[in-house]
Amino acid sequence: MRVDHLRTQALIVASAAVGLIGWSGNVLSLPVAAFFPAVWSLSRTRWHAAVVSAAYFLAASRGLPQGVANFYSSGIWPGLLLWLIASAGFVIVHAALWTDHADWRKPLRYLIACVVMAIPPFGITGWAHPITAAGVLFPAWGWLGLVMLAAGLALMTTRRWPAAAIAMTGIWLWSAAEWTEASLPASWQGVDLEMGSSLGRDTSLKRQDALIGIVRRQAPGSVVLPESALGFWTPTLARLWQTALAGTKTTVIAGAALIDADGYDNVLVSISAAGSAILYRERMPVPGSMWQPWNSLFGEGGGARAHFFANPAVEVAGSKIAPLICYEQLIVWPVLQSMLHDPGVIVAVGNGWWTVGTSIVDIQRASARAWARLFHKPVIFSFNT
Known part of the structure; x- marks a missing residue:
């Protein structure tokens, strides 16, 4: 029982770290967000999946409470409330679609969660979406790069996630070393x-x-x-x-x-x-x-x-x-x-x-x-x- 408790705590900490580092504001750190599906899939229960999802989203959007306080010249409490409300959609979607089946249903359900969080109505607060990292991992690949990362995110929810993580890390390092951007038009x-x-x-x-x-x-x-x-x-x-x-x-x-x-x-x-x-x-x-x-x-x-x-x-x-x-x-x-x-x-x-x-x-x-x-x-x- 204590082992399960420690496992859950470790997943929560890992999920928060992924959100914190992935969404630090450095474009090259975005691929860290691609590790969230693995943490989510390792949850033992739906409740654990909800907490893990909340840890990721709240860490990724950590600037919201202070931003709201600055905007309204108010204390931190209204911002904290809005922060929690904004996380509700992400948590509900990922908790509802979580499954303890280790077969094809888990990656399929995660991909459904990705789509749901990308379009309205849930996409209205679909911040910190791991698919954003596609541009770092697959530069200039366009729609194919989007499909490739979606496949990689799905693999991260399977038992083969260590191999997928190693492959993604290799691609990430190569991409960072070869980083270029399209030239700005002179006009x-x-x-x-x-x-x-x-x-x-x-x-x-x-x-x-x-x-x-x-x-x-x-x-x-x-x-x-x-x-x-x-x-x-x-x-x-x-x-x-x-x-x-x-x-x-x-x-x-x-x-x-x-x-x-x-x-x-x-x-x-x-x-x-x-x-x-x-x-x-x-x-x-x-x-x-x-x-x-x-x-x-x-x-x-x-x-x-x-x-x-x-x-x-x-x-x-x-x-x-x-x-x-x-x-x-x-x-x-x-x-x-x-x-x-x-x-x-x-x-x-x-x-x-x-x-x-x-x-x-x-x-x-x-x-x-x-x-x-x-x-x-x-x-x-x-x-x-």
């Missing part, structure tokens, strides 16, 4: 800002002039500014920027909020001397702080709308791009849906001022880099911290 530039919580909230003309000055200092081409950079998108703001870009060959892609009576869209806009347009509407805003679907049950509005499967790839300045705004970089289906359209560039933007003291932005960047490497696409980053 694209991502601008990182350090404007803290004022970005998007300071709507003064002085702030817009400062952003315009930053853009003017870049080389002509497509310049990307972070999520929420422009604040509220209005016709007046559009004219201001269009006038500022008159006589240039610069196209600005920037984050903004488009507000109406029922709520708002978190968007990317494109602006050039020739005109402006709404380029992209975010498919999955941050649940809770932005996307609040329960408001409609009480006849209220005000939250961000989720355009789940809309505009996966858009055209701008003669290029097809796959936009990913902030939270979309942490989950699976937005990037895979975009890759179905074979974009030329991934544009990853965020406003991460609230993540100070956490590794959330580093994890977002690592995730986007892994997906870009899997499909051999250049990725343009633009974050505010």
Whole structure:
């Protein structure tokens, strides 16, 4: 009995370590997450599988409590509560699909769990998905690389998991030694800002002039500014920027909020001397702080709308791009849906001022880099911290 107790404790510690190291924010550490299926499969009971799953997810998403406290300028308790609620989907899925049968049913059930956690509704909180490591292990393999890693994850749930782990480790070391990324297009530039919580909230003309000055200092081409950079998108703001870009060959892609009576869209806009347009509407805003679907049950509005499967790839300045705004970089289906359209560039933007003291932005960047490497696409980053 004591041996079983110690075994369970060891699995919990191992699962937490896998989540902690795999999702450290270093892209090369992502393959550590591929060891989670082995730990999950070694659980003796469904309850143990639930605890092991919780340990992995909570360790991987450990920055959430502090991030929530920063965002709302509150104590740690609301963040801890949201942290536990967010883990519920992952735990429920992996506990429900766990089986003590050591035959083909265990890998099949794990693959089902992978799919369920990659798409809505459970995929809405499908962070820390081990499949993200495909870009590190199988660079430029595209969809075949995704299939190869899925097969490897399934093997990790069988009695042959030690051999699968050794093979994956070998591939990992080889890939790390040969690490390369697709070259950035010469005409694209991502601008990182350090404007803290004022970005998007300071709507003064002085702030817009400062952003315009930053853009003017870049080389002509497509310049990307972070999520929420422009604040509220209005016709007046559009004219201001269009006038500022008159006589240039610069196209600005920037984050903004488009507000109406029922709520708002978190968007990317494109602006050039020739005109402006709404380029992209975010498919999955941050649940809770932005996307609040329960408001409609009480006849209220005000939250961000989720355009789940809309505009996966858009055209701008003669290029097809796959936009990913902030939270979309942490989950699976937005990037895979975009890759179905074979974009030329991934544009990853965020406003991460609230993540100070956490590794959330580093994890977002690592995730986007892994997906870009899997499909051999250049990725343009633009974050505010």
